[in-house]
Amino acid sequence: xxxxxxxxxxxxxxxxxxxxxxxxxxxxxxxxxxxxxxxxxxxxxxxxxxxxxxxxxxxxxxxxxxxxxxxxxxxxxxxxxxxxxxxxxxxxxxxxxxxxxxxxxxxxxxxxxxxxxxxxxxxxxxxxxxxxxxxxxxxxxxxxxxxxxxxxxxxxxxxxxxxxxxxxxxxxxxxxxxxxxxxxxxxxxxxxxxxxxxxxxxxxxxxxxxxxxxxxxxxxxxxxxxxxxxxxxxxxxxxxxxxxxxxxxxxxxxxxxxxxxxxxxxxxxxxxxxxxxxxxxxxxxxxxxxxxxxxxxxxxxxxxxxxxxxxxxxxxxxxxxxxxxxxxxxxxxxxxxxxxxxxxxxxxxxxxxxxxxxxxxxxxxxxxxxxxxxxxxxxxxxxxxxxxxxxxxxxxxxxxxxxxxxxxxxxxxxxxxxxxxxxxxxxxxxxxxxxxxxxxxxxxxxxxxxxxxxxxxxxxxxxxxxxxxxxxxxxxxxxxxxxxxxxxxxxxxxxxxxxxxxx
Numbered sequence: 001x002x003x004x005x006x007x008x009x010x011x012x013x014x015x016x017x018x019x020x021x022x023x024x025x026x027x028x029x030x031x032x033x034x035x036x037x038x039x040x041x042x043x044x045x046x047x048x049x050x051x052x053x054x055x056x057x058x059x060x061x062x063x064x065x066x067x068x069x070x071x072x073x074x075x076x077x078x079x080x081x082x083x084x085x086x087x088x089x090x091x092x093x094x095x096x097x098x099x100x101x102x103x104x105x106x107x108x109x110x111x112x113x114x115x116x117x118x119x120x121x122x123x124x125x126x127x128x129x130x131x132x133x134x135x136x137x138x139x140x141x142x143x144x145x146x147x148x149x150x151x152x153x154x155x156x157x158x159x160x161x162x163x164x165x166x167x168x169x170x171x172x173x174x175x176x177x178x179x180x181x182x183x184x185x186x187x188x189x190x191x192x193x194x195x196x197x198x199x200x201x202x203x204x205x206x207x208x209x210x211x212x213x214x215x216x217x218x219x220x221x222x223x224x225x226x227x228x229x230x231x232x233x234x235x236x237x238x239x240x241x242x243x244x245x246x247x248x249x250x251x252x253x254x255x256x257x258x259x260x261x262x263x264x265x266x267x268x269x270x271x272x273x274x275x276x277x278x279x280x281x282x283x284x285x286x287x288x289x290x291x292x293x294x295x296x297x298x299x300x301x302x303x304x305x306x307x308x309x310x311x312x313x314x315x316x317x318x319x320x321x322x323x324x325x326x327x328x329x330x331x332x333x334x335x336x337x338x339x340x341x342x343x344x345x346x347x348x349x350x351x352x353x354x355x356x357x358x359x360x361x362x363x364x365x366x367x368x369x370x371x372x373x374x375x376x377x378x379x380x381x382x383x384x385x386x387x388x389x390x391x392x393x394x395x396x397x398x399x400x401x402x403x404x405x406x407x408x409x410x411x412x413x414x415x416x417x418x419x420x421x422x423x424x425x426x427x428x429x430x431x432x433x434x435x436x437x438x439x440x441x442x443x444x445x446x447x448x449x450x451x452x453x454x455x456x457x458x459x460x461x462x463x464x465x466x467x468x469x470x471x472x473x474x475x476x477x478x479x480x481x482x483x484x485x486x487x488x489x490x491x492x493x494x495x496x497x498x499x500x501x502x503x
Contacts, residue, residue, distance in 0.1 A: 050091045071167075154187055177192075227274040231244050264323070271329075329346045342371075396457050401419070410467065427442050
């Protein structure tokens with residue numbers, strides 16, 4: 001009997017993902033797909049402690065928390081929209097700042113916040129990048145003018161450094177472009193800071209960026225650049241200093257032989273290069289040595305940063321092919337010290353299951369020279385009483401996106417992890433047996449549609465934030481912002497403000 005290449009396999013009772021697909025915008029419903037937006041929620045081993053019906057942006061947002069004066073504040077934002085909440089009492093979340101940036105005001109870039117002991121101040125770092133245009137009308141393979149058009153968009157590309165003088169007040173200390181200025185157009189070269197920076201308040205800052213216009217061997221059809229990894233010295237936050245730039249050979253236009261040797265070369269679909277910065281679980285200025293980065297379709301690299309001015313590759317791992325979608329998006333390094341593993345995942349881009357499933361890989365890095373996959377997290381299935389047999393049929397995108405951030409407050413549970421999972425909401429997994437992880441809980445919110453945005457259901461749950469110190473989970477969904485607890489996390493501790501510093 002021939003095997004099904006794509007769709008519901010009734011004989012086996014499983015959904016079969018295609019082996020590879022192009023990036024395709026818009027819905028691709030199947031015969032089993034719902035023709036309505038499901039208004040039910042499903043929950044197991046979790047409790048909803050609070051729900052607020054508004055968010056700053058449907059789908060993906062960024063979150064940071066900071067403790068000042070014995071209170072905890074959350075920054076919740078995406079570019080033109082910023083909210084700041086007092087979440088000291090998490091069930092009584094209080095909005096203390098609501099700002100919307102106009103077309104000429106810039107934006108609130110993806111940020112990192114760390115306490116700088118030398119200055120005795122909270123430092124806020126924001127990344128700014130060239131706009132991402134994922135529409136088919138900007139396909140550089142279909143339109144020869146698209147690449148130059150995307151690269152010539154004006155605007156600041158780099159990062160800004162602020163002193164956070166209060167939860168709603170910050171003072172500019174430095175503005176640092178990540179690329180040179182084109183002498184003809186006056187536009188900064190390169191991508192600018194991609195997604196969020198990584199900064200813990202110490203000496204080093206990590207940013208993913210294409211540092212100039214030679215980094216364009218990008219297979220992804222609607223993005224011009226292939227980002228590298230940059231390290232900056234933040235000894236004086238007023239004058240950040242570039243320490244090093246590292247990339248995989250082949251990312252630059254003059255590295256033709258290396259480029260052609262890539263397994264993803266020529267597929268015109270894979271995201272190539274960094275999406276987020278190198279993660280260094282033990283800071284270099286506190287005795288750390290290794291950094292971990294996923295470079296999209298180029299896989300995982302363990303970087304030896306004993307000399308941060310000359311990063312070298314200790315070990316690498318090519319991930320199984322899974323395009324379309326982002327093949328290597330983020331890496332969770334929070335269990336390197338306790339379990340000797342990192343968790344790696346990509347993210348879905350196509351709707352209705354029209355792409356390979358994005359696994360979450362458990363990778364043994366106990367020997368940094370030989371990282372190896374030991375297991376994958378189980379693929380979530382819907383509850384038995386759901387009106388579909390696979391989350392694919394709930395519509396929109398299904399698959400892992402973010403575990404939140406390596407900068408979550410507190411110490412992550414070595415045996416438990418959580419992910420946002422698109423139309424499958426928040427999913428919780430037990431890592432006690434690294435070779436056989438188990439799904440142990442979930443919260444799947446309604447597929448509520450916003451009246452002014454009929455496509456808002458596409459990614460119902462794309463962002464989560466875990467307060468490990470207070471044993472709280474925040475989920476940001478198209479049906480609002482949820483505060484969650486779980487007995488598996490332990491009894492909530494709302495008074496445990498582990499980020500507390502002198503105000």
